[in-house]
Amino acid sequence: MGAKRINKSRRRFLKKSVVAGGTILATSGLKPFSVLIFAAKEPEDTLNPWYGIGIDIEKCIGCGMCAKSCKLENDVPQEPFYFRSWVEQYTIKNDGTIKVESPNGGIDGFSQSVPDNEIFKTFFVPKMCNQCAKSPCTQVCPVGATYESPEGIALVDEEYCIGCRYCIQACPYGCRYLHPEKKTVDKCTLCYHRITKGLKPACMETCPTGARIYGDLNDKDGELSLFLKKHNCQILKPHLNTGSKLYYNELSAEVR
């Protein structure tokens, strides 16, 4: 009888320890998988700035200087197939149809293609890399040639890129292209070579209305944080959970 009871409690102990051990094993076994999910995430320390971008659609006048100066600053090929930054014009007509256009990325400016009496509303949307925190593009790079810098900027190492173009497929915003001469992928760096020297990115330097700003999201009193507090901002394609850090004020639901 006594021996039986001991046996029972021992069995219970064994059972418990097996369950506990199993749980520990399972969780420690699963942990490496969290590594698979996102290429980068917001760092916990705030030593480095954590850059984001704010674009005020209300202020954009569609001059296209941002797209033009981006190409000049970053030696982007002039042909109309390669852009780090461009401007789109959305026109919602009275009949409900949507027309989107971006002739040469807006570099040569816009001429009005739809007559006034057919327009319900129309506006410009400047586009550039969203500098996603959970960037799908850096996630898929097979060799570690594109990565998120400690400041949260997705960069491409052109000395290491193999040109497989998987990142181009993975970017939902169409912000990457294969450089026709270098044969490696190229994209917006938020003018990393400028901002590290205290200069504004070229697109922001040449924006006549100050429609675009960039700033440190860690700095809660900074320009960008104030912009986010003051306006009702949205990001592009939020359902894809890319952690985009490009915030638009007054973004219309039609914008893709």
Add this chain to the structure above:
Amino acid sequence: MEHLYEMLSRVDGYIYPNEIELHWGILIVLYPYITGLVAGAFILASLERVFKVKVLKPTYQLALLTALAFLIVAILPLVSHLGKPFRAYEIMTTPQSHSAMAIFGFVYLWYLMVVLLLEIWFDYRRDLVLWSEEKKGFWRRVYKILTLGVFDVSPKTVAWDEKLGYIVTVIGIPSAFLLHGYVGFIFGSVKANPWWSTVLMPVIFLFSAMVSGIALVMFLYMVVSWIRKVEIDMPCLDEVGKYLFYVLVFDFTLEALDQVHRIYEAEESFEILHMLVNGKLNITLFVLQGLLGTIIPLLTLGFFRIYKPKEKIRKTAYFIISLLILMGIFFMRWNVVIGGQLFSKSFLGFTSFKLGLIGGEGFLMAIFWMLLPFCILAFLLWLLPPWKKQEVS
């Protein structure tokens, strides 16, 4: 760059300005196609070995050598497509753990070195020793090198060949599933692209791989028999046809399920995909992949399950069906790879694709990559002729 200006004039609706050029062309269509043929051929071979479907014996070595010939080529279009082909080694030296593509190098090497080469080696080792004794000069040395210095043909050692080969095949089946399911995952995990992003993609790729691989071995078995002027083993061919039918049923069901699910859910991307399917992919999807590549073979093979016409008719039918399926699966890959890039990720328009004749990504290059594995296979069949193997007494 002139062709890009031409593309510019052929854009429908709105596309993001970087989307005019298709980044993955015909070479990336060939990549899942060829790896699929490898995985399929290998699985047919393992049916004989592991599941003891003895009637398939005449195709066993042929299937293995086919898998090897195509696997050797599988990686070449991929590497030649890279912007910087000489940096390809980086995928082995610094694979990035988050990338679905990163372990391809290792999966490929595992499959080549540990599965296929080993299985073939165990299967042929005794013959290699015997052949090296028959031959003279250069080829004698070649066969000797291929034995890796294991000349022992005592019954005990030969029994080990059999046993170890069996183990390798057992490991090989999940490896073949991994190889091709994984290729499907490379596409299926791209959340930015609604045409690719489906959990069914790896399974669809796997089953279509089996379909194409079995069809390829069926085709090759008939061709090789005709060239050697030997009688085709009809029960074997019928059996291959039977498996082809079963796998084709699965493949068709899965692909139909995928499309039905897509249509019923009708997500944000539905309109643009609907236009894609009914427009730019109309012929390649409905006619080449659907009707000719799936429905007609399915009905014919299904009919053979109920009623068996004369041998001559069956032979001709199998020959035509295997070719139809090979073409159908090629266009399945085409519809996935090319189709997924024809529409803009803004869901507002289309770009177009024109296959050039010459150049690294042109039609002729693709033909070359497609013919190369057949040449390698011809050499392998000459070097390691399955029909000259001596039965172990």
Add this chain to the structure above:
Amino acid sequence: MPPQLKTLLPFFAALILFFLIIRHFLIPESFGELGHYRANSIEEIGDLPIHYAGKSVCIDCHDIEAEQQRNDSHASLSCEICHGPGAKHANDYEVKLIKSGTRKDCGRCHNLHSARKIEAVVQVNIQEHHTERENCIDCHNPHAVWELKE
């Protein structure tokens, strides 16, 4: 152990060892220091040359224009919007910058367009506005737009 394995195991071991040795030499310097990438590439990107110098550099020399601009409606504009990238010019005065001021140049911002917010920028119909003169700068001083020339 079967003789096959006696050959194969060392063979595969040698292959793996060979791979590991090669890999050791192929991994570039600084790879993995900050993450799974070449840490040096951050510096390389940061060291790229700049083309747009910034307004503060321009007004160091061009104080007359700066003064004019400061008191007019173009006050907030950067010089390089109209004059193009000026970093080379700032280092070497021989490198000349563009002077824009045609109807097309100014029309980028000021031509009538329904997507432009009227409060953001003054808009004119450049096809009809004072067609007797060819260029905008024939009347307007771009640095002080409302100081009209004769």
